[in-house]
Amino acid sequence: MSVDPRTLDRETSWSGVRAVVAGLGASGYAAADTLQHLLADVVVIDHAVPEGAQREKATLLEILGVDVRMGPGAGVDLDDVDLVVTSPGWSPANPLFREAAERGIPVWGEVELAWRLRGPDAAPWLAVTGTNGKTTTVQMLDEILRAEGLRSAAVGNVGRPVLEAVMDPEPYDVLAVELSSYQLHWSESLSCEASVVLNVEPDHLDWHGTEAAYAAAKGRIYENARVACVYNVDDPTTEHLVTEADVVEGCRAIGFTLGTPGPSMIGLVEDVIADRAFVEDRHTSAAELGTLADLERDGVPAAPHVVADALAAAALARAHGVSQRAVRDGLRGFRLDAHRMALVADAEGVRWIDDSKATNVSAARAALPAAEPGGWIAGGRAQGAPFDELVLDVRDRLRGVVLVGRDRPLIAEALRRHAPEVPWLEVDTGETDLMDAVVVAAASFARQGDTVLLAPACASMDQFRSYAHRGEAFAAAVRRHTRT
Template sequence: MTGASAGTARSARLADLTHRDADWSGLRVVVAGLGVSGFAAADSLLEHGARVRVVDAVAPEPGSDSMLAQRAQVLDVLGAQLLLGDGAPEALPGPAEEIDLVVTSPGWPPHQPLLAAAAEAGIPIWGDVELAWRMRPSQGGAPWLLVTGTNGKTTTVQMLTAMLQAAGLRAASGGNVGTPVIELVQDPQPFDAIAVELSSFQLHWTHSLRPLAAACLNIAPDHIDWHGSLAAYSADKGKVFSGAEAACVYNVEDPATRRLVEEADVVEGCRAIGFTLGTPQPSMLGVVEEVLADRAFVEDRQQSAAELATLADVQGEAPTLAPHLVANALAAAALARACGVPPIAVREGLRAWQPEPHRIAHVASCDGVQWVDDSKATNPHAARASLLAHEHVVWVAGGLLKGADVEELVAAAAPRLRAAVLLGRDREQIARALARHAPEVPVIDVATTDTEAMDLVVRHAGALARPGDVVLLAPAAASMDMFDNYGARGDAFAAAVDRYVQEG
């Protein structure tokens, strides 16, 4: 079969794969990556009769009982061909005409050699979310509510799920964080709604999603090294709105999100719904005094509004209320309301919601100083929101900036900074920005990367803080230069603060 005829046959076969009951048997699939999403994809494909080859640069050590080894063993038993180890992902695992589809894990960029070779050969590439969408039931599948944005995705999805459940719906969340969405769509007990958190990586590899409603919370430079440009990153974020049926939710304070809605190809009758920290106009949700108000999903949008919750419902037991949490709550409420959730369930969902660790988490109070862990602030946009939530801050920052610019962040935060303590590989870039925009702010450079680094950081921060200040870990950078992940970084900070407080 020639390359052209193989491509035609391949396209015709894949076009029919729109639900789990389609004929997946014998489909020749390469799964790129043996992480959480790659394993879930391979497992599902094997269950439906596909012929699967799994490729990953990492191979488990002989005799290892690691999670990677366990995944490999399960897939081997199920009949997958495993191609693991150095060099495995450097090329297609066989002739292009013998591969019908590549399913990639979200972290693999388009320029990765295997994916680039697949694209060159005309082999379709799906992400794990695209595969999940195509493995929904043929009838009665749960509607999807999508959330993306540079920051706030996980919090918004969790708030949304709590609202859906408060309305009595069987709802779950998955996607970028937590359960792979392909596991949710194949749950034996169907869901009434699924809240899906989507990263720009995952959206890049989607092609046919048709959500009930979708939200883009914000757009700021991030992952430029993966996408190649801010324009490409924004375009992938905008794919969240493609095919939306009921509502496209955008951030009134971030015009880029409105532009993405305006450019989206949606179902006729789909509405643009804004959320704002100010007073909402018709077809918006916003804040009136201390009330979250809905002027989008009420009968008379011109003259009336529905009270959804109060700021106190969002704040819960937290010592302060960050404005971006209010924005997240409004976005979640808009998606919930698009799904028919009544106002009382929005309120009850917010009251039930609990923030994840390392997201503006209160660590300790000592001598009038608050210690706060926002290790999840892994880019400048997230750090900016965290810094501007406090009046006087000793800022703990640094790590891997991933090509991001910190100039605007530092300029905005400068009036609030008492001091800065910097660590991590790209700390010098932050130091230079501080020298330009906040030359009077004391800066401590912690060069060590050993296990005592965070203790040193905390001692410096404690010495610089005054009563009424907040010592805030909001790194504006990824953690992998020194820690396994942002959670490990936050744990190290909290442990160091505990030791510091105990020492008195």
């Protein structure tokens, strides 16, 4: 007899449940491992040819009794299947999911499975999504929570699958959860303590199909929120998503802004981070959570988008009841990850900066003010967003542009239309010497006092394994060129 997994939780038996896990990445492995631990019958399918770490994961699952099917053409018969768990990268248009829907088989993401498997005394979730800034905000939030003395973890799209944290035998006090639009698309029952959509810009349209579908996926993070829905005052779309959400009674809308905050907002009063949301009389008073100096690193002020991320993290932490002191101490202790506005070299008066994490148009738009005037290295795999507005915004800051990757012609056309006075070069070479050629080309534009910025505005997978691999290749080439 078929079992309805929607009736099951951490405390009930999953014996007899037949589950299909689509994809053997980090989240797919966590789902398969957890489901077999709960005594479900698990089949994993992945169309990639297994190698390296993925082959090791497949072997381990097979030892545990999981049926692993990998390689082109790997599939499964959905007869008698009770549940499909998908990895974030699998498109909703995949025939597997269409057939599951026709048969009435639930399709969950690993995040949805994690939510349903939380224990009776589960840690609350403070959840973050947005086109840009998710990882920075979640890591800032985790630092703040730890400064309060809480056992916290930054999980989800940021690295460790949230399911692993939920099933950890040593329970957490609270989880800082980064959620992508892919993960949210497959989530239906989340009820976070507090959540934020940092910003919404066109992105991943090749996956979601339309801007409206992409925004709607982001907005799912607000559904059933219990304490606070945090939104970006300067991004009306985020506030609209809050107004459209069905939340728990008593949940508040909390804004964050780089301007002076009004009641129920966190913002800036000159250089002070001011809380007018979580104070006793928010109409006439504010609490100081720190200053902009707390965000400086090596004497360099934080970029505006980093400040905005800090305000969002502070709002989520305050929604959880964290003290003013912990917000200040957490922000002071935070350090940006690699490949986020990282200074690679300062040689012969030219600064070389790696922002390979700028994988979409809006991230590049936030980063490019650092290159004024300067060189811009862009290109890769575009994700459906046009480049015209970006070029219009930054053309006055550019000395020259170096274009790489599959979709570099799209940026070239935008430059022709809107910045014909800006010189640009295309680099089309193999991965081994690609970045060396890029650095040489960028150096031909750069003058003393300039900044050369890698902010591709595109994903990396057409030429590199990841944005990190791309940034590492760039940094190595810069060091070879500058001998630093």
